[in-house]
Amino acid sequence: MTIKVLIVDDESLARDELRYLLSQEDEIEVVGEAENGEEALTKIFNLNPDIVFLDIQMPKVDGLTVARTLLDLKKKPFIIFATAYDQHAIHAFEVNAIDYLLKPFDEDRVMKTIEKIKEKLNHPNQEVFFKWLEQLREGSNQQSKHTSKLAVQLEERVLLIDPNDIVYAFREGRGVLIKTFAETYTTKYTLQVLEEKLKNFSFFRVHRSYLVNLNHIQEMTPWFNGAYTLTMKDQQQSKVPVSRQFVKPLRDALEL
Template structure:
């Protein structure tokens, strides 16, 4: 069996990853953590084969935890979880490091598990371990959307009270609490408020990261919805649902089958 510890401060993300990994008969989840220091302690105590680390966690971020773990255990395999766009995290695809984009995709998780199996069959040598450690610094450099403290080496997720978007003749500052939902059409991403739709240059993944401290749920590959505006959850087709919002137009947001369980758990349905 391949032993795994999952560290993520988001209950929905943690539950979703746990569910997907449990589909693999040779994977055993031996522990979970909700913040960085707890993750560090549990992993060092339980000594799993693999640690799944969220990039942003309280106390210690995932990258700091990874560096500390590698100093203690050179045999540990690490997989990062992140909401970042693939172009911003190409450094993850080096040596034994892997990454999973949020929301998790079952096919991608299975690919990660296969990489883990290969890692168990063919352990890293000293030169690979050194390259693995060095690649962590490359990851930090590539995350230009975050500010990095030179004193601590920790990554700080941006905290926003307003979101800047392009209006017709000016830049408009939107309160995230006024956003009903965010959606993507082809390559374009839009932000819907109660009375207007704004175009944004942000990717959906970037907006999910920026809005992480607000009650937004990734209901569909192309939708983020503000749960504060949800009025009804209506069955639709083939296990999918539709959310009816409480604005005047009773806006509708689709919930794909892959996200229904997480939403029901969140709403305690």
């Protein structure tokens, strides 16, 4: 059995060291490396590794954000955290179904980790790991909203969008598009899934096909038969319909 591994670390020397140690095992195949969280997500989507050795401290998108994003994958890789934290700091991340490595790497410790990986892949039981990742997501809801990102898979990469930059989202045909101030992105989410992902931000369903950021509404004007139209704050001053059934809840949300 070949175990596919992705190494994620912003330090090239750390990646080289870990790759060398892993190369001592015949069953391990390092299928790729990434030097930041965004690149890591792209390669996880494209390479489908069994294991991700994931640095916690990285600029912009850290390892914990990557781990939370993996909750959305149907096939979830095991995560092995690699960190320079001491044992007291790492204790919060330690559960039975996952392991961690302290930097600088110790060869014997890496080998023990690999043996643990083999055992879990031969007798898969990821329940504890998934429960822990769910706790990470719940914990992130208590943090600043600016630290959370929405992962959008494009053709060749994964883009992490700050939800606060999203003006609105809408369904068009079979796809769902996200409109930011700068761009419009096609996603693989349904509008219902997107609404759930953004529930801790200021988003509101105003129509069966539209989800808007309340912070980016410029004005609300009557339209026809009790319905309304929203003018958004993007450069195009986009018009978004508000179904009659959503008018009162929206007015309540806006405290009108």
